[in-house]
Amino acid sequence: MSITLDQVTKQYQGNPVVNDVSLAVAEGEFFVLLGPSGSGKSTLLRAIAGLTEVDHGRITLFGRDVTQVSAREREVGFVFQNYALFRHMTVGENIEFALRVRREKAAERVRRRKELLELIGLAGMDDRLPSQLSGGQQQRVAVARALAHKPKVLLLDEPFGALDAKIREELRRTIRSVQRELGITTILVTHDQEEAFALGDRLGVMNLGRLLEAGRPTELYSRPATRFVATFLGAANLILRREARVPVDSGPPGGRHAVAMAARREQEVVAMLRPEEAELAPDRDSLMTSFLGYGHVEELQFTGALERLRVRMSAEGSAQDGASATTPPVWIDVTRTQPEQRAFPLSPGRLVAIGTRRIHVLPTPLSSFTVCAETREGADRLLGNHWLGELAARMQTRLTAQVEPGTGDHGEPPAPPAGVAVVAAGEGCPARVRRLLERGVTPVLVLPEDTEPPARVVVHFAGQVARRATLAMTASLLRHVPAEAVFLGILPSGSPERTRTAGVRQLLDVRSEAQAGHGLDVRTELRLGDRIEELLRELGSQPGQMLILGLPEPGLLPENFEALLTRSPGWPVLLA
Amino acid sequence: MQGFRQPSVLPGFGLTLGFATFFLSGIVLLPLAALVLKAASMSWADFVAVVTSPRALSSYRLSFGASLAAALVNTVFGFIVAWTLVRYDFPGRKILDAMIDLPFALPTAVSGIALTAVFAENGWIGQYLEPYGIKVAYTWLGVTVALTLIGLPFVVRSVQPSLLEVQRDLEDAAETLGATPFYIFRRIILPTVVPALASGFTLAFARAVGEYGSVIFISGNLPMKTEITPLLIVIKLEEFDYNGAAALGFVMLAMSFVMLFSINLVQAWGRRRLVGARA
Numbered sequence: 027m028s029i030t031l032d033q034v035t036k037q038y039q040g041n042p043v044v045n046d047v048s049l050a051v052a053e054g055e056f057f058v059l060l061g062p063s064g065s066g067k068s069t070l071l072r073a074i075a076g077l078t079e080v081d082h083g084r085i086t087l088f089g090r091d092v093t094q095v096s097a098r099e100r101e102v103g104f105v106f107q108n109y110a111l112f113r114h115m116t117v118g119e120n121i122e123f124a125l126r127v128r129r130e131k132a133a134e135r136v137r138r139r140k141e142l143l144e145l146i147g148l149a150g151m152d153d154r155l156p157s158q159l160s161g162g163q164q165q166r167v168a169v170a171r172a173l174a175h176k177p178k179v180l181l182l183d184e185p186f187g188a189l190d191a192k193i194r195e196e197l198r199r200t201i202r203s204v205q206r207e208l209g210i211t212t213i214l215v216t217h218d219q220e221e222a223f224a225l226g227d228r229l230g231v232m233n234l235g236r237l238l239e240a241g242r243p244t245e246l247y248s249r250p251a252t253r254f255v256a257t258f259l260g261a262a263n264l265i266l267r268r269e270a271r272v273p274v275d276s277g278p279p280g281g282r283h284a285v286a287m288a289a290r291r292e293q294e295v296v297a298m299l300r301p302e303e304a305e306l307a308p309d310r311d312s313l314m315t316s317f318l319g320y321g322h323v324e325e326l327q328f329t330g331a332l333e334r335l336r337v338r339m340s341a342e343g344s345a346q347d348g349a350s351a352t353t354p355p356v357w358i359d360v361t362r363t364q365p366e367q368r369a370f371p372l373s374p375g376r377l378v379a380i381g382t383r384r385i386h387v388l389p390t391p392l393s394s395f396t397v398c399a400e401t402r403e404g405a406d407r408l409l410g411n412h413w414l415g416e417l418a419a420r421m422q423t424r425l426t427a428q429v430e431p432g433t434g435d436h437g438e439p440p441a442p443p444a445g446v447a448v449v450a451a452g453e454g455c456p457a458r459v460r461r462l463l464e465r466g467v468t469p470v471l472v473l474p475e476d477t478e479p480p481a482r483v484v485v486h487f488a489g490q491v492a493r494r495a496t497l498a499m500t501a502s503l504l505r506h507v508p509a510e511a512v513f514l515g516i517l518p519s520g521s522p523e524r525t526r527t528a529g530v531r532q533l534l535d536v537r538s539e540a541q542a543g544h545g546l547d548v549r550t551e552l553r554l555g556d557r558i559e560e561l562l563r564e565l566g567s568q569p570g571q572m573l574i575l576g577l578p579e580p581g582l583l584p585e586n587f588e589a590l591l592t593r594s595p596g597w598p599v600l601l602a
Numbered sequence: 603m604q605g606f607r608q609p610s611v612l613p614g615f616g617l618t619l620g621f622a623t624f625f626l627s628g629i630v631l632l633p634l635a636a637l638v639l640k641a642a643s644m645s646w647a648d649f650v651a652v653v654t655s656p657r658a659l660s661s662y663r664l665s666f667g668a669s670l671a672a673a674l675v676n677t678v679f680g681f682i683v684a685w686t687l688v689r690y691d692f693p694g695r696k697i698l699d700a701m702i703d704l705p706f707a708l709p710t711a712v713s714g715i716a717l718t719a720v721f722a723e724n725g726w727i728g729q730y731l732e733p734y735g736i737k738v739a740y741t742w743l744g745v746t747v748a749l750t751l752i753g754l755p756f757v758v759r760s761v762q763p764s765l766l767e768v769q770r771d772l773e774d775a776a777e778t779l780g781a782t783p784f785y786i787f788r789r790i791i792l793p794t795v796v797p798a799l800a801s802g803f804t805l806a807f808a809r810a811v812g813e814y815g816s817v818i819f820i821s822g823n824l825p826m827k828t829e830i831t832p833l834l835i836v837i838k839l840e841e842f843d844y845n846g847a848a849a850l851g852f853v854m855l856a857m858s859f860v861m862l863f864s865i866n867l868v869q870a871w872g873r874r875r876l877v878g879a880r881a
Contacts, residue, residue, distance in 0.1 A: 077774050097777045104778040110771035114793040123789075124779035168775075175780060 027086075028053040028211040029074065029179060033547050034083035035510065036069055041481065042510050044070045045235035046083070046547040051228075054209045056202070058226030060216060062258070066235040067215045071181050074213065076100045082549075088178055103172030103210075107184040109164045111156040117143075117167050118152035124175035142170040145204055162193035169201065173208070180205070182214040186221065198224060219259050223247075231255045234508035239545055251389050251545075252505055253421055256298045263299040263358050264422055265318075266394055268444065269387075294393040294444035296423070298386045301361040305381035306335070306370060315381035321358060323376045333367050335360040337380060354424060391495065392469070392502045394424040396443030398462065399450065405429050408450055413477045413598075420506045442467045450475070451596045456588040459601065463581045469499050474596035480572035483511040484564055485548065488557075488587060489578025492536045494543075496576035499602040501544035503574065511548045513537060514564065519554045526552070558586055565590075565597050572598045634855065640848035652849045657825055658834060664742055665831040666857065669810035672749035676806045677799055679750075680757025687758070688765040702758050705751055710815030717748055718820045740822030745830065748816040753806030760802030761795060768794050797869055804865045811858055 029051040036044040044066040051057045061067045072078040074085060076097030085093050092100050111120050118139050119126075125135045143149045146166040156164055165185055172180060185201070186194040202225055205212050216222055222229050223243045230240040233254045239246060250256040253264060299318075307313045310320075321337040339356040358380060372378065395418050399405040405427040408414065418425040428443050442465040449458050451474040462470050485500050487493075504511050515533045517525060533550040540546045553560045565571050578584060583601065591599060641649065652658065687699050705713065721728045721738035728738060738744045768791055776786045814832040821828040831854055838847035 072774075075778055077777070097774070098780050098782065100778075102778055104775065106771045106775060108769070108771060110769065110775040112772065112776075112790060123776070123781070127780045127782075127785060171775075171779070 027051065028055075028088050029057075029213065030084075030086040031070075031074070032084040032086070033549065034070065034073060034080050034085060036066070036073060036078060037081050042235050042508065044073065044080070045508065045510060046549065047232075047235075047237045048083075048541065048547045049230060049237060049240060051211060051213060053211055056205055056212045056214070056225060056227045058214050058216060058222040058229045059232060060219060060222040060229055060258070061232035062217055065232040067217075067232045068183055070232070071183050071213060071215045074179075075102050075104045075181050077104070101175070101177050102179045102181055103175070103177040105165070105168050105172050105180070105182040105185045107187040109156070109161075109168045109188075111164055111168055111171070113156050115156075116152065117148070117154050117156065117159070120156065120167055121171050121174050123171060128175065138174060142173060145173075145207070146170045146200060160193075161189050162197050165189065165197060166200065169204065173204075173210075178211065180210050180212040182212065184215055184217070186216070186218075194221075201225070222259075229259075231258060233258070234506070236505060236508075237545070238505055248384075249386055250298065252502075253296065253388060253390065253423075254505065256386075256388060257422060261301050261359055261361075263301065263304075264388075265297045265299055265356070265358075265385075266424060266445075267295055267297050267387075269293055269295050296388045296390055296393050298388055299358065299382055300384070301334070301359045303382060303384045304358060304360040305383055306337070306360060306362065306366075306372065306378045307381060308370070308378065310379045313379055313381035315383045316385075318358075318380045318382050320377060320379055323372055323374050323378060324357070326372060326374050331364070333362045335362065335372065337378060339380070340377075354426075389498070390502045391498045392421065392423075392446055394418075394426070394445035395448055395471070396445060397425070397427040397448045398443060398458070399427070399429060402429055404450060407475070408448055408473060411473055411475075411477060413479050414448060414471075414473060416479065417506055446471050446600075448473060451591055451599075452594065453592070455591045456583070459591065460583055463577075463583055463601070466581060468495070468577070468580060469600055469602035472591050472596075472599040472601070474594070474598065477598050478570050480507065480509050480598060481570040482568075483507060483509050483572045483574060484514050484561070485511060485574040485576070486514045486516070486557075486561060487536075487576035487578075488584055489576065492532075492539070492576055493579075494539075495580070496574075496602045497536070497540050497543065499600070500548075500574050500576075501540060501546040503600060504546060504548070507572075509572070513540075513548050513550045514561075515550065515552045516557045516560045517552065517554055518556070521554065526554075558589055561590060562593065566593075569595075572600070574600045574602060577601055637848055637851050637855065640845065641852040644845045644849060648845070649849050652846045653853050657829070658831070658850060658853075660826045661829050661831040661834045662853070662857075664745060664828065665811060665854075668742055668745040668749055668830070669807055669813075671746045672753055672810050673803050673807035675746070675750050676753045676757045677803045680754055680802060680806075681761055681795070681799060683754070684758045684761040684765055688762055702755050704755075706755050710752060710813065711819065713751055714748055714816030714819035717744070717751065717816065721747065721820065739820055740824070740828060742821075742828060744820040744822075745817050745828060748820050749810040749813055752813055752816060753810050756805035756809060757799070757802035760798045760805065764795050764798035800865060800869050804862060804869075808858065808862060811854065 027050040029049070031047055031049045034044055034047045035042055047066075047070060059067045059070065069078055073080050074087075076092065076095060076099075080093065083093070084091060087100060087102070112123065115123070121139045121142055122135045125138060130138075139152065140149070143151060146169060148163060148166055148170075151159070151163070151167075156167065159167065165188075169182075169185070182201070186197060189197065198221065201214075214221075214225060226243055228240060229243055229246055231238050231246065231254065238252050239250065239255045246255055247259050250259065256262045256264065304318075305313060305315045310317050319339050321339045323335055324338045325334075325336040327334040337358045337360055339358060360380070395414065397405050397408040397414075399408060409425065409427055415425065423445075442462070446469055447462050447467045448471045449455060449462070451472045455472060459470050459472060483504060487496065500511075513533055513536055515529050517529045521529070529552055530550075533552060537548060537550050540548055553564075561573065565573055573590065575587065575590070644652075683702065687695060687702075718725075718739050720726050721731075721744060723729065723732050723737070723739070725739070731738060736743075738747060772790050772794075773786055776790050781789070812832065814830075814836070817830055818833055821830065821833075823829055823833060831850060835847045835850050835854075838844075838850065
């Protein structure tokens with residue numbers, strides 16, 4: 027591996043800008059870091075170059091730990107968005123800069139300069155000043171300058187950002203061919219997914235300081251694991267569906283709730299439908315693919331090669347499961363090619379059957395949020411919770427309410443909510459949580475009033491083992507929360523050395539499982555003392571924390587953990 | 603004519619040009635012309651005798667020498683002050699920034715008296731320099747100190763904006779290419795700042811050459827030793843030797859003009875190299 031990042035973290039004013047990023051880039055690979063502005067991708071690139079110090083973690087270049095090495099000695103080439111050419115020097119002097127610094131002989135400098143100018147297609151421009159060149163040419167010079175000292179790694183920070191479309195494409199080709207020719211390991215940062223697809227051998231998608239997924243462009247496009255990657259790489263419809271599935275994890279064998287639940291529970295899943303994978307037909311029978319539902323064409327745009335449609339799903343198509351009438355409307359974006367348009371011409375208002383050629387179920391266990399309260403007011407208060415709203419918006423998912431009056435021993439209770447159940451913290455909270463858990467609802471999110479967005483998430487497993495389902499939910503939640511996270515293990519004080527070693531090993535196992543299974547890197551800490559006391563102290567030590575509590579087995583909240591849900595001022599708790 | 607007309611918030615090109623010419627003529631050109639005419643009314647031999655008298659020659663040396671020394675000192679220290687103010691954030695930065703302008707506002711005589719008090723043999727600083735045989739007050743050193751004080755704001759205020767403009771990216775780029783901090787300073791930062799530094803130097807120098815108020819208190823005004831040219835002019839005036847005063851004034855005018863003009867030429871040449879590069 028030529029570039030290895032291990033849990034790299036950079037904080038800015040207490041907020042993680044780069045949050046526990048681990049990554050390995052192979053020798054000669056063209057890796058593209060993709061993400062929206064503010065996702066931390068540029069900071070990460072600067073950290074690799076040594077222009078920004080990291081607060082935590084390790085950076086290795088070709089087996090050499092460079093975390094504490096200055097940018098000067100890292101032997102990397104860096105290209106800036108605004109070229110950063112030395113304006114008082116000619117093109118030739120700019121390119122020779124690194125060689126002059128290294129006191130290379132004049133003849134060698136000239137030879138290298140000619141060679142590089144040839145490489146970037148600007149031969150003969152040696153004596154021009156940067157101000158006499160166009161933007162595209164200036165950026166070429168910047169690339170040549172970054173390559174002059176034969177660095178082992180080339181880092182490009184949005185190199186096409188300041189250029190117009192045509193020049194951008196040309197320069198993209200140049201950079202790609204230069205990279206191939208030299209076989210230099212390259213990381214390019216961009217927010218443009220088309221650019222990322224065109225250039226990258228592999229992509230890494232960042233959001234909120236975390237590296238969400240890394241993989242080959244085609245893989246990430248067709249089988250993303252996260253909502254963000256699904257919607258950031260091209261257009262995607264995220265659909266909530268109910269699927270009867272055997273739960274991934276049914277707890278230890280013989281667990282008292284496991285069997286009952288597996289039988290009863292139908293899981294809600296998040297599915298991704300690419301607009302080009304949807305099929306439209308006059309009715310269900312004439313669909314060539316599997317039926318999704320009926321809908322009305324609401325918008326229709328002709329964009330040349332493709333036609334873009336927005337179809338509003340009819341309630342009867344999706345609501346067979348008896349969901350309440352408050353279910354918000356669902357729109358499906360569809361693109362159709364010319365032949366498809368000719369075969370079935372459409373106009374707005376038309377009723378169509380929607381079919382899916384290919385649908386990809388995201389492995390995320392957090393599908394939608396349902397607020398559970400005993401009164402309408404209580405439900406509205408929770409719905410109005412700022413952080414919950416933000417979280418649902420980030421996850422691009424549904425946030426609905428279910429009002430269940432009384433303690434409810436009379437009559438048949440309504441169907442348990444799908445996805446994440448959200449309840450208010452405080453007085454009757456433990457009982458409510460227990461009732462939900464018994465009916466097979468996981469996870470449950472307990473929210474105190476006026477929750478601040480957490481800056482730190484403590485993950486603790488109440489049972490002996492970390493269940494896979496808990497890990498999956500933790501990973502899924504952390505992808506949408508810009509906070510640092512820690513796996514907190516607690517052993518009784520006075521544990522013998524052997525137990526402690528085992529405890530540490532267990533934590534590290536959990537960490538590597540999270541990393542292998544979910545690409546999520548989390549730190550670990552081990553404490554000695556009483557579990558509840560330690561957790562209360564940890565969460566009370568500073569505001570803005572959240573707890574993810576791994577249940578020992580599905581549907582079971584151990585007695586003594588109730589104290590964590592009733593404390594005031596409290597903290598959000600996700601029981602998973 | 604049409605080509606010169608640019609839309610502007612101020613009314614009328616003709617009006618503003620007329621106003622500018624009138625102002626410049628009335629306030630700058632006319633008095634200077636009067637000075638030249640007055641000097642021209644002397645015979646050539648008289649003129650040469652006055653301007654090359656040993657007392658005059660030594661006053662030129664002190665005036666221009668001390669001004670040059672003060673401007674050079676200011677260029678170095680003014681740059682450091684400006685650098686500190688631009689690059690670092692520390693408590694009291696705003697206050698320090700405001701204090702830079704104080705020499706602008708203070709009556710020069712006041713700063714002269716204050717400096718004399720501090721640097722006199724029994725003054726706050728003077729008493730510590732005395733044992734080493736360093737005398738500041740009533741020597742050419744004192745003149746330089748006074749001229750440094752009044753010239754400092756010119757350098758700081760000229761350099762500050764251009765330092766703000768040095769992109770951090772340029773330094774970062776140089777660092778990734780292997781340059782040491784000193785190399786970056788010498789090859790990247792300095793070349794960018796030199797035009798501003800030069801104009802700060804020019805302003806400080808010009809101001810120092812013309813300075814009178816603060817110097818006469820600290821210099822002691824010993825003929826042939828610590829007498830600056832402006833003082834010599836005042837002395838001539840007090841002796842009612844208007845022609846002599848005009849002649850000395852003319853020499854100062856000519857020398858200042860030549861020096862400022864050549865510095866401007868150098869600057870213009872430097873600017874050409876950078877023109878358009880701020881895209």
